[in-house]
Amino acid sequence: MAKAKRARPNAIEFRHEAIAELTTNIGVYALCDLDGVPIYVGQSVDGIRQRVRRHLTSARSDVIANRQVDVWEVAFVMAWPVEDAAVIPALEASLFHFFNADSALMNGSVPVKSGLAPYPAIQSVQVMSAEEIERRIAPAVRLPRQIEHYNRLVDHYLNVKDSTELRVSMEAHFERLVRYHRLFLEQIGPPPRGSDDASEP
Numbered sequence: 001m002a003k004a005k006r007a008r009p010n011a012i013e014f015r016h017e018a019i020a021e022l023t024t025n026i027g028v029y030a031l032c033d034l035d036g037v038p039i040y041v042g043q044s045v046d047g048i049r050q051r052v053r054r055h056l057t058s059a060r061s062d063v064i065a066n067r068q069v070d071v072w073e074v075a076f077v078m079a080w081p082v083e084d085a086a087v088i089p090a091l092e093a094s095l096f097h098f099f100n101a102d103s104a105l106m107n108g109s110v111p112v113k114s115g116l117a118p119y120p121a122i123q124s125v126q127v128m129s130a131e132e133i134e135r136r137i138a139p140a141v142r143l144p145r146q147i148e149h150y151n152r153l154v155d156h157y158l159n160v161k162d163s164t165e166l167r168v169s170m171e172a173h174f175e176r177l178v179r180y181h182r183l184f185l186e187q188i189g190p191p192p193r194g195s196d197d198a199s200e201p
Contacts, residue, residue, distance in 0.1 A: 011132050015056060018127040022049040025081030028092045030099065030121070031055065031069060032076035034128075034137045038099040039172075040069050040106045043092045048079050056127065066161060067153040068106045068169040072136070072145060075128040078121035090114035104172035108165025139184035146180055149173070 022029075024047045030038040031052070040063060044051035055061045056071055063069045080091060093111035098118040100110075128136075136142060150173050157166045 011128065012057075014129050014132070015127050018125055019049060019053050019056065019077075021125050022052055022077060023047075023079050023081045023123055024049050025083075026085055026088065027079060027081040028088060028095055029080070030078040030095065031074045032078060033073045034075045034133050034142070036076050037103050038078070038095075038105065039073065039103075041092060041096045041099060042107075043088045045085055045088065048081060052077055063106070066166060066169075067149065067156045068108060068166065070146070070149040072149075075126065075133050075136075077125050077127055079123040079125070080119075081122055087116070090116040094118045104175050106169045106172050108163070108168045110168070139180060139187045143177075143180045143184045146173070146177055150177055 026045050027048055028043050029048050029052055031040040032038050055064055056074060064071060082088060093114040094116040095118050096105060096111050097113055099105060153170055153173060157170060
């Protein structure tokens with residue numbers, strides 16, 4: 001008797017279907033977090049959709065294998081398809097420095113600045129359902145998850161690969177942890193009155 005095919009979890013199914021909407025053109029792309037903020041900028045000379053699929057749905061990705069990016073956090077993908085592969089390095093460098101100035105990226109390596117001006121993404125695809133984003137973005141859910149990921153990144157650096165790129169990624173992750181921690185404290189509010197930790201009035 002043939003085995004019944006196991007249904008994919010809804011989050012995985014949503015991601016697979018969403019990735020299929022991405023352009024197959026070559027170019028530059030950005031993986032964005034639950035807030036829509038870019039956390040990694042990359043390039044593809046074999047098709048943006050194929051490259052992003054390797055990142056988000058398989059283990060064939062160095063940035064995922066090296067713990068630089070947590071797939072759990074990726075909710076959006078932006079794409080800049082191009083016709084001429086020769087412009088890709090300059091476009092990637094331009095977008096990297098534009099986004100990195102506001103929030104440190106997880107790339108690790110820093111490309112040399114180019115003279116090309118950054119411009120808005122040609123395509124933006126949501127690769128996580130709105131319901132799932134709402135659940136994961138809650139500070140009480142997000143902070144513990146990203147603490148765990150930071151621990152995995154540090155462990156990878158100490159025991160597998162002590163590269164400069166991973167060190168830069170650790171710094172970027174820690175900056176984010178500080179923000180998540182502050183949001184968590186804002187959510188839970190001050191300690192209850194009468195607590196040993198409560199400040200005196």
